[in-house]
Amino acid sequence: MEWLSWIVNIAAIMIIIYMASVSLLYIGMFLVAGPRIKKERQLNREAHIEEISMNKDTFPISVLVPAYNEEVGVVSTARSMLALNYPQFEVIIIDDGSSDQTSEKVIAEFRMKEIDLAIRRYFDTQPVERAYQSTLFPHLFLIQKQNGGKADALNAGINFSKYPYFAAIDGDSLLDRDALLKTMKPIIDSNGKVTATGGTVRIANGSRIVRSEVEKVALPKTPIVLMQIIEYFRAFLIGRLGLSRMNMLLIVSGAFGVFEKNRVIKAGGYKVDTVGEDMELIVRMHKSIKDERSDQRIEYIQDPVCWTEAPSTVSSLRSQRRRWQRGLTETLWTHRSMLFNPKYKGIGLFALPYYLFVELLSAIFELTGYIIIVAGLLFAFISWEITFVMFTATVLYGSLISSLAVLLEEWTYHKYPDVKSLLKLFIWSLSEAFWYRPLTVLWRCEGLIAAIRGKGSWGNMQRKGISEEEAA
């Protein structure tokens, strides 16, 4: 029995060292992200984008909205796109062979007429069957194609688009009216040195959204969604901003991102046989930039620009997390040659290892930790005292990071109308280690296993629709 105890002890020490390193890394990233947010804290955001909102030179954009069985939300999404504040843009809805009424709803709502196609083919996609143009809004298009997955739909959208930049947005997301202006600003200010940008994605559940616009920001009542809000703050305001400041951003959220079309074409477009096409594309863009020795950058802006409906049931959250983990595994596997490769500088030496050890393998380390604790207590090879102390430290550390993320959110957006909402976020963050974290760790491990075995899908969840059509 002694050897077993010895192995468990070694494993426990390794996990503690690992967790401490990850903790330090997070603190480090907070220290990188925090000053930037603090610096821009009081900036007049409207005046900041006023110039490009009126400037005739602001690069025109094609907004691509892939949709698969999105009959519930597709019309409000299209309306939200049409209401965007931007000098020149087109909206292209790509129906990826939906079996529901997605296309019919769009055609009827926007009085669309079929048009003939002369599409450029940058990428091969599943056949595009028909294209429509709205008679009410000449810059709104719908293309119908055979089912090929989200990545294939986006590639078809790029083929159809006519502008030099495109925004990729999920069919169930809503954009802030100034989203395009805010995300294009770094591209315009840098005169094209910035080749892609992503902004903060916010969870819309709980907020009042009328006619595709967020009218009042509020917290949801469901704990599972509340925890995701805290998680998003952490991921976006600490993780992504920290990495972006070091030009090592590897994810521009699939929910909303803006890309230079030429760079995406050079990189080969979206990869169709992965569920993590958003991250995979960014890694390939970095590779293409480094291979070309170009000084282009991929940037993240802290402004909240996109609102999305978060999974509100355990089963849909589980499916989402499994899909994310699978996507991450596939991307890291596809680009394993870049890992620890000095040729790719920060991306190869820091960002990819970070995603491997912190984002991917942490699930395994944490799960092992939970097993050791539970088994150790059951078979009495770990004392209650030590378990309690370590667990307390983990809970407090986790909630401290969450609190810091709430602080950054208050500095960037400060739209929660009262102190009560902030307190609620604080208190819920304390409970994370007891139920939410173990569950997500388990699902991430399932996702890892699925990546080694499984196959791809759109991974849809049942949408309730987040926008009210009529003001109450």
Next chain:
Amino acid sequence: MVTVVLWISGTFLLLQIILLIYLSLSKQKGIRNDNSMIHAYHQVLNPYLAFLSGESDQEPELPSDEKTRIRVMEKLLSGYASNIKGAGDQQRMQVTADKYLSEYYRTVLKKGSWAERVNTLYYIEDFTMNTLQTDVKKHFFTLQNRDEEYRQSLRVLARFGEKELIQLLSEELFSMGFIKELLRRMPAESLEDLKKEESLPESVKTGMISYFGETGYYEHLPYVEQHITHKDKEIRLKSLAALCQYRYISSADSLSLFLDSAVWEERMFGARLAGILQLTRYSTTLMKLAGDSNWWVRFAACEALKQMPDGEILLTFAAEGHEDLYAREMARQLQTLKTGVSG
């Protein structure tokens, strides 16, 4: 070991409590300040607008608290600035802004945080506070980073017609887009001075030509036309693009040079211009360009054919009888596609 971990946990807890107190207090303070500003703003809005527009001689009483007064004044003047109708309105806004804000803005430019300084520069421009021109210029020369503060300072200086800006444009490398931002703000005399400059970088020249096309002012047309045969390709292309916006070319014969060019952008602009000016003599060339190897040239050629007096017939002929498959496809698309832009 246990003691160390307990100490660390205690520190985490303490930090969290401090953070929580700080956030709660600052949130409460923020909400209170916002409410008092909004209340004061609504109280003075109508009487102050009457005073600004000259309807009333009595200046309404403003909040006694300096910070609230400044915030109210900024909000009030921002709304007023976007609705100014004449020189009189402008004058009254400048005087009011100078009276209540100039001293504060001078202090902010010297001692404020980065965000405060940038906001101040936005307001200085919006309220055309040219009494602060020297302060902004001094501030500009202290800037190290080429960020938004740097760009906004230059925009303010351009708005006030700062003489040194022309020299700066000749020496520093700016993007064409940003140069146009400056040109849009410059007074007419500064633009004339700039046109006389001979050693301007390419980005400034292309910026000027592009901006002139955008304005459509005929006094700049000779400058644009004089550059369509420039040795620099970018300058030539910008001149052609500007002529498309002017919807004019002195000598339509010179277009054939571009329609036959080896540079696809020149063929595209040539086709576009031929369409805009409805130069039917180029219909045959446009029909040939409908089958060009470049998508954009094909698009421009078919669009130009559509604009001709007998455009629908020409497009139908191209859609049905053109020898090139791509030309037929493009013509068909143009037959059904409604050309439109977002608003």
